[in-house]
Amino acid sequence: MTQLPEVEELVEAARAGDASAWDALVDRYLPLVTAVIRRLRLSSADADDVNQTVWLRLVENLDALREPRALPGWLATTARNEGLRVIKRRDRDLPVDPGGTTFDTAENPDPGDALVEDLRSHALREAMLELSEKHRSLLVLLLADPPLSYDDISARLGIPKGSIGPTRARALAQLRRSRALCDWGDHTPVREGGAFDVFLD
Amino acid sequence: MSSSTDDEGLMEELARALREVTEVPDHRREAARAAFSWRTIDEELLALTHDSLELADAAVRGNLDVRTLGFETDGLSLEIEVDGDRVFGQVLDTDVDEIVVESVGEGAQNIPVDSSGVFSVLVPAGPVRFGVKADGVLRRTPWIVLVPGSQD
Numbered sequence: 001m002t003q004l005p006e007v008e009e010l011v012e013a014a015r016a017g018d019a020s021a022w023d024a025l026v027d028r029y030l031p032l033v034t035a036v037i038r039r040l041r042l043s044s045a046d047a048d049d050v051n052q053t054v055w056l057r058l059v060e061n062l063d064a065l066r067e068p069r070a071l072p073g074w075l076a077t078t079a080r081n082e083g084l085r086v087i088k089r090r091d092r093d094l095p096v097d098p099g100g101t102t103f104d105t106a107e108n109p110d111p112g113d114a115l116v117e118d119l120r121s122h123a124l125r126e127a128m129l130e131l132s133e134k135h136r137s138l139l140v141l142l143l144a145d146p147p148l149s150y151d152d153i154s155a156r157l158g159i160p161k162g163s164i165g166p167t168r169a170r171a172l173a174q175l176r177r178s179r180a181l182c183d184w185g186d187h188t189p190v191r192e193g194g195a196f197d198v199f200l201d
Numbered sequence: 202m203s204s205s206t207d208d209e210g211l212m213e214e215l216a217r218a219l220r221e222v223t224e225v226p227d228h229r230r231e232a233a234r235a236a237f238s239w240r241t242i243d244e245e246l247l248a249l250t251h252d253s254l255e256l257a258d259a260a261v262r263g264n265l266d267v268r269t270l271g272f273e274t275d276g277l278s279l280e281i282e283v284d285g286d287r288v289f290g291q292v293l294d295t296d297v298d299e300i301v302v303e304s305v306g307e308g309a310q311n312i313p314v315d316s317s318g319v320f321s322v323l324v325p326a327g328p329v330r331f332g333v334k335a336d337g338v339l340r341r342t343p344w345i346v347l348v349p350g351s352q353d
Contacts, residue, residue: 049328175211
């Protein structure tokens with residue numbers, strides 16, 4: 001098993017001024033923040049500003065962070081809220097739609113669902129990190145784009161072709177048992193009033 | 202649903218989860234990492250108390266070109282107004298030594314403030330925060346994206 005630094009440890013180290021711990025936090029959560037911002041279809045300059053604001057906010061709130069496990073929800077919500085503010089500000093000159101159609105209703109019947117989907121993707125990435133090296137490598141090769149043949153995969157991993165299917169099944173079973181996915185099952189985020197529970201004082 | 206169907210669904214979810222990693226632009230990663238250099242320790246924040254953008258109804262928001270925001274902490278409040286390419290601000294309830302405007306693009310600048318606590322500055326590019334120095338203590342707002350108004 002990979003020994004993954006706990007979020008708590010990274011946050012603690014970053015609080016103490018450790019820039020490499022901060023970089024590790026960024027690497028871990030940036031795909032989530034990027035996915036949330038991407039859905040808002042901002043101009044690339046606005047998207048950059050929102051991204052930067054999210055991380056600056058996290059830096060300024062590092063000391064107030066009480067529940068590091070709530071970090072994904074907080075980051076996703078902050079990214080979305082800041083993005084929506086920029087959209088409101090940019091849209092002020094646009095004609096008012098009498099039907100009251102906003103970005104949200106046009107894009108997604110329920111924007112909360114989109115956030116939950118992005119958070120689920122994040123949980124899956126965390127779950128992947130808990131897999132054994134062998135299982136993780138197999139899944140990554142099976143998901144390669146463009147796809148690899150079983151012959152290729154067999155050669156790269158040094159396992160017989162016939163064991164790819166059964167190993168995949170075991171890898172996915174291990175994934176389902178991972179802490180990241182079990183936590184997810186126990187605490188699937190519930191949206192209330194457009195935001196997830198915030199973990200700050 | 203058979204378990205092999207479940208496995209296919211899970212593989213599709215994984216494909217998407219991994220694709221999102223490759224979709225992160227490098228410059229976003231650099232910007233996120235660089236944010237750490239703005240860390241300040243144990244400072245009291247001027248908390249956001251209102252933002253005219255948050256008012257649901259455009260009619261209530263009034264002049265849509267002007268965005269007003271309020272910040273507050275014990276015994277000190279800051280009101281700012283974004284009008285066109287300028288920010289107008291006023292600190293209430295206290296004598297101000299100095300206003301510090303910080304932006305990622307332009308760094309920190311000290312802004313003169315008059316005797317009634319009023320100041321004005323061009324809207325800096327990118328995320329920005331305001332610092333109010335009073336009684337020798339600097340209190341900062343959270344980082345915000347102001348977005349300048351139109352120039353007509």
